[in-house]
Amino acid sequence: MLKIQNLHVSIHGKEILKGVNLEVKRGEVHAIMGPNGTGKSTLASVIAGKEIFDVTEGTITYKDKNIFDLSIEDRAREGIFIGFQYPVEIPGVSITNFMRTALNEIRTYRGLEPLGAAQFLRLMEEKKKIVELHSKLSERSVNEGFSGGEKKKNEIFQMAVLEPELAILDETDSGLDIDALRVVANGVNQLRSPENATVVITHYQRLLDYIVPDVVHILFDGKIVKSGPKELAMELEEKGYDWIKSEYEQSKLSGK
Amino acid sequence: MERFNQTIEELYQEMIQTGSQQIPCRELRDQGMALFREKGIPHGKMEKWRHKAIDTLLVKPDQPFRPYRIQTEPSPYQPIDQVFKCEIKNIGTISYHLLNGWYVHQNKPLDVWENGVIVGSINAAYQQFPELVKKHFNQLDPEKQDGLIALNQALFTDGVFIYVPDNVVVETPIQIVSLVDTLQKLMIQHHHLVIVGKNSQLSLVHCNDSVHEENSFINNILEINLEANAQLHYYKMENKDAQSILVNNTFVNQAADSRFTSNMITFNCGYVRNSLEVHLNEEGADANLYGLYLVDRKQYIDNQVNIVHHVPHCTSNQIYKGIADDEAGANFSGHIYVAKDAQQTAAYQINRNIALTDEAKITTRPFLEIYADDVKCSHGATIGQLDENAMFYLRTRGICLRNARMLLMFAFANEIANLVLIEKLRERLNDMIKRRLSGELTICDQCMMNCADKENLIYDIDTTRLRS
Ligand SMILES: Nc1ncnc2c1ncn2[C@@H]1O[C@H](COP(=O)(O)OP(=O)(O)O)[C@@H](O)[C@H]1O
Ligand SMILES: [Mg+2]
Numbered sequence: 001m002l003k004i005q006n007l008h009v010s011i012h013g014k015e016i017l018k019g020v021n022l023e024v025k026r027g028e029v030h031a032i033m034g035p036n037g038t039g040k041s042t043l044a045s046v047i048a049g050k051e052i053f054d055v056t057e058g059t060i061t062y063k064d065k066n067i068f069d070l071s072i073e074d075r076a077r078e079g080i081f082i083g084f085q086y087p088v089e090i091p092g093v094s095i096t097n098f099m100r101t102a103l104n105e106i107r108t109y110r111g112l113e114p115l116g117a118a119q120f121l122r123l124m125e126e127k128k129k130i131v132e133l134h135s136k137l138s139e140r141s142v143n144e145g146f147s148g149g150e151k152k153k154n155e156i157f158q159m160a161v162l163e164p165e166l167a168i169l170d171e172t173d174s175g176l177d178i179d180a181l182r183v184v185a186n187g188v189n190q191l192r193s194p195e196n197a198t199v200v201i202t203h204y205q206r207l208l209d210y211i212v213p214d215v216v217h218i219l220f221d222g223k224i225v226k227s228g229p230k231e232l233a234m235e236l237e238e239k240g241y242d243w244i245k246s247e248y249e250q251s252k253l254s255g256k
Numbered sequence: 257m258e259r260f261n262q263t264i265e266e267l268y269q270e271m272i273q274t275g276s277q278q279i280p281c282r283e284l285r286d287q288g289m290a291l292f293r294e295k296g297i298p299h300g301k302m303e304k305w306r307h308k309a310i311d312t313l314l315v316k317p318d319q320p321f322r323p324y325r326i327q328t329e330p331s332p333y334q335p336i337d338q339v340f341k342c343e344i345k346n347i348g349t350i351s352y353h354l355l356n357g358w359y360v361h362q363n364k365p366l367d368v369w370e371n372g373v374i375v376g377s378i379n380a381a382y383q384q385f386p387e388l389v390k391k392h393f394n395q396l397d398p399e400k401q402d403g404l405i406a407l408n409q410a411l412f413t414d415g416v417f418i419y420v421p422d423n424v425v426v427e428t429p430i431q432i433v434s435l436v437d438t439l440q441k442l443m444i445q446h447h448h449l450v451i452v453g454k455n456s457q458l459s460l461v462h463c464n465d466s467v468h469e470e471n472s473f474i475n476n477i478l479e480i481n482l483e484a485n486a487q488l489h490y491y492k493m494e495n496k497d498a499q500s501i502l503v504n505n506t507f508v509n510q511a512a513d514s515r516f517t518s519n520m521i522t523f524n525c526g527y528v529r530n531s532l533e534v535h536l537n538e539e540g541a542d543a544n545l546y547g548l549y550l551v552d553r554k555q556y557i558d559n560q561v562n563i564v565h566h567v568p569h570c571t572s573n574q575i576y577k578g579i580a581d582d583e584a585g586a587n588f589s590g591h592i593y594v595a596k597d598a599q600q601t602a603a604y605q606i607n608r609n610i611a612l613t614d615e616a617k618i619t620t621r622p623f624l625e626i627y628a629d630d631v632k633c634s635h636g637a638t639i640g641q642l643d644e645n646a647m648f649y650l651r652t653r654g655i656c657l658r659n660a661r662m663l664l665m666f667a668f669a670n671e672i673a674n675l676v677l678i679e680k681l682r683e684r685l686n687d688m689i690k691r692r693l694s695g696e697l698t699i700c701d702q703c704m705m706n707c708a709d710k711e712n713l714i715y716d717i718d719t720t721r722l723r724s
């Protein structure tokens with residue numbers, strides 16, 4: 001479903017991703033782990049279509065389409081959802097209006113009838129339950145004045161409404177207490193299906209107790225340096241990132 | 257300009273001869289004319305006119321001179337809905353009309369309500385209630401006024417007079433609709449007067465609209481007097497032809513504990529200058545001045561706000577927001593003056609602008625002049641673009657560029673429209689803002705109060721909110 005080959009990305013001339021390869025199939029859950037500043041969010045942003053990043057080399061295909069041929073909104077309409085590490089505050093735009101506009105644009109793109117007000121409200125009610133979102137929150141402006149946890153819940157709520165085929169969740173666990181973490185993870189798990197795929201980006205193992213991945217990748221210095229089964233996350237937790245670092249440096253040396 | 261001034265002299269002669277029966281206060285006109293001769297039309301070298309001169313708009317240097325006309329008598333009576341389709345009833349107001357400079361009525365120049373409220377032609381009121389009118393009419397300091405005020409004094413035709421006696425809460429808002437329907441190049445000057453008595457309350461909706469018009473020049477004065485503990489909500493709406501020049505000079509005088517709220521909304525115009533001067537004359541007076549302007553193409557809006565804290569313990573709050581597209585221009589000049597003795601003043605001012613293009617020209621000039629030491633004053637002014645990060649975020653949810661822009665612009669504008677307390681007017685305004693921002697609302701809509709065609713909205717903003 002998603003295939004990334006030899007992806008190089010830089011910003012203001014500084015190379016951040018240095019040849020990323022990743023393939024995600026329908027029904028799979030992948031975890032991408034790695035220390036801060038290695039380019040995890042950059043990868044998510046490039047998939048979303050953020051224009052400040054320069055893709056200097058490599059390809060990303062999604063459902064056999066070259067993703068760079070799709071506009072930001074068309075990527076979403078084709079079923080990609082990014083749960084952002086830092087969701088944006090949008091004063092004056094209510095979550096309800098936001099989601100209704102988004103959902104109806106996506107439905108129209110897919111040749112479906114837009115939802116009427118009543119139908120839409122019913123859908124909102126249903127989806128709010130998935131992430132235990134308070135009604136009060138959905139009346140408010142998008143993310144404005146939300147706590148860190150509320151913002152993350154709101155991302156999962158949007159995902160529930162938009163029903164993506166590929167969800168990429170960037171540090172959705174950071175800043176959550178254990179209850180919120182459970183709620184968010186439950187939300188994600190409820191939305192899993194053999195048709196869909198999920199990529200969770202995190203640097204703690206703890207989320208993976210709730211969202212169990214099929215594959216764990218370690219991103220380091222702009223590359224995926226190691227991939228393995230879910231146990232890799234445990235090992236990483238035990239040995240710490242220094243382990244990866246020294247292994248990586250050794251392989252670099254022996255490579256030379 | 258000489259040719260223009262020559263025309264003014266001719267019009268003046270014409271007015272005092274043919275129009276003399278309709279129009280009282282000859283003395284005032286003579287004074288006005290003398291003052292106009294002295295001051296003339298403001299020019300671009302004057303501080304308050306530097307950013308956009310009006311003289312070169314009135315007399316275009318590169319075009320042959322065509323004099324303005326004044327309609328010196330009212331048009332023969334015809335029901336206003338024959339010229340103008342307006343769904344005013346739907347916002348639940350009682351409306352009064354002016355057409356080409358004259359109060360429209362059928363042998364009833366003054367409407368006296370059971371509760372003592374008087375609404376009607378200022379000329380008629382001047383004759384029937386001279387005491388009441390003279391006390392408040394034209395209480396402007398000639399030294400401080402510019403040539404346009406003088407011009408109005410010399411040549412005004414008519415205006416609306418509203419009087420609310422003491423202790424009357426007017427439940428139904430009053431609406432004034434100033435219409436222009438002519439193919440002549442008309443100069444129209446109204447002089448309105450509104451008096452709200454002690455402990456009384458009024459909501460006033462004031463619209464400036466055009467039906468057919470070509471190059472009209474409208475130069476209005478509105479004087480508002482709020483007596484002790486009176487309240488007035490004043491909603492001003494402008495939807496004018498791109499050729500027209502509209503100048504509004506509004507003067508407000510507030511007594512103790514009175515509250516004035518204005519909301520000036522400009523959707524379309526050629527050139528509009530909204531000048532608002534508020535005097536807080538007695539303790540406890542409170543003024544809330546809001547404005548929203550949405551301009552595009554070559555439109556220009558100039559907001560001149562002047563708030564004068566003469567005495568202690570008064571509060572004022574200004575919030576003006578605008579969006580300029582294409583080559584349009586907007587200015588906000590907000591002057592807060594706090595007199596030496598006006599301790600415990602609280603005065604706030606915010607002006608926020610969005611320039612959608614590089615060509616849009618926006619200026620903002622806060623000016624705080626504070627002579628008291630125990631005051632709370634603040635101001636903030638911004639000129640920016642739509643938030644890139646917010647745009648990106650909206651688009652990653654499948655919302656197209658156009659609608660993402662619309663949502664952000666609507667959110668921006670909505671803050672001001674939501675301060676309108678008349679629910680139906682607020683809904684209508686929000687709807688109009690939506691249409692205006694999506695490029696649908698133009699002067700071609702007969703009335704700015706038209707309902708949107710619900711079927712044809714570009715996108716649907718849901719005003720029903722979730723409740724549980
Ligand atoms: N907008 C930006 N401008 C400049 N540098 C950036 C920007 N975004 C990310 N970077 C840089 O890219 C690198 C990777 O950042 P990021 O992808 O956020 O890492 P991670 O998500 O793995 O913590 C960091 O060195 C960061 O400073
Ligand atoms: Mg990150």
